[in-house]
Amino acid sequence: MPDPVASALGLVASWAGRPVTHTRIKGGLSHYIARVETDDGDRWLLRVLDPKIAATGLGLPLNQEIANTVVAAGTGVGARVLHELPGALILEYIDGLTLDAPAVRARIPQVAQAARALHAGPRFANDFSIFRKYDGFVALCREHDLPMPDGFTDWTGAVRAIKETLAKRHITDVPCHNDLLPENFIEAQDRVRIVDYQLSGNNDPCFELGDIAAEASFDPDDVERLTRAYFGTHDEALIARVRLNVIMSNLTWTLWFVVHHGLVAQQRDFDYNAEAATKYAKATGDLTDPGFGSLMDAAGR
Ligand SMILES: Nc1ncnc2c1ncn2[C@@H]1O[C@H](COP(=O)(O)OP(=O)(O)O)[C@@H](O)[C@H]1O
Ligand SMILES: [Mg+2]
Known part of the structure; x- marks a missing residue:
């Protein structure tokens, strides 16, 4: 067990004032997450942050993530923050169902509704742009000679064109999660909560929706339903905007796996290349689709 985890567990026991046991939760690839419980039935979620995630841009600086987790908790969407430890958090344990893509x-x-409630809360202190993240990851891959998928940088012009198209319409930034893969949603007591604020920051809500859609493999009808449910209106330009953000999510998070694999960890039980290849294939499928041009036209109106 890494030392920061052992020392955080020791601090949890002294904070609780009772002996605790812990069970690791294998979730994402980034941090050490465990359910901690006492004999008398109290349970909490311990999240010990890995500084390497922040150092490589795969996540926020730790203090920023902690601050944003506190803001999100205040909206009722995030888990309540019970205690802050150095580089770690003790959170409310949300007893519920962690979602998967079909869910x-x-x-x-x-x-x-969960996204709207988070977005209606106070702004975070930091901003997030998927285009900045994309540029940052490409630069990092070049600097460390990490293997981007074949032809990856051939799409640079298309990415610039998407960025220019989206800039034609002003959309007010809101406090976004920016990494809404299914496993960051937990359904409990008939509502959906959101955990894991590792990439949060103020951003275009259409990226949030596009990212949800990309991560849960939405078809275009699902994207339309999500966009309509979120905005409460049917707007073709917004639907197209969300679909362009699906592409940006798949392209950029392709490199998340390349960077994680190259600079952080090489977990034997996880196929980083397959994950990157799947996302990249979805992105290139959408970029070469005959409907791409009309998507750009619709989003630019
Ligand atoms: N507060 C919580 N209450 C209950 N389960 C949680 C809580 N936070 C996270 N989890 C569970 O642990 C998993 C991994 O946690 P997460 O914060 O998403 O870490 P990672 O950064 O590794 O993705 C989640 O998918 C969820 O199943
Ligand atoms: Mg997660």
């Missing part, structure tokens, strides 16, 4: 597709109105 997200089956709960589009509830997922839209």
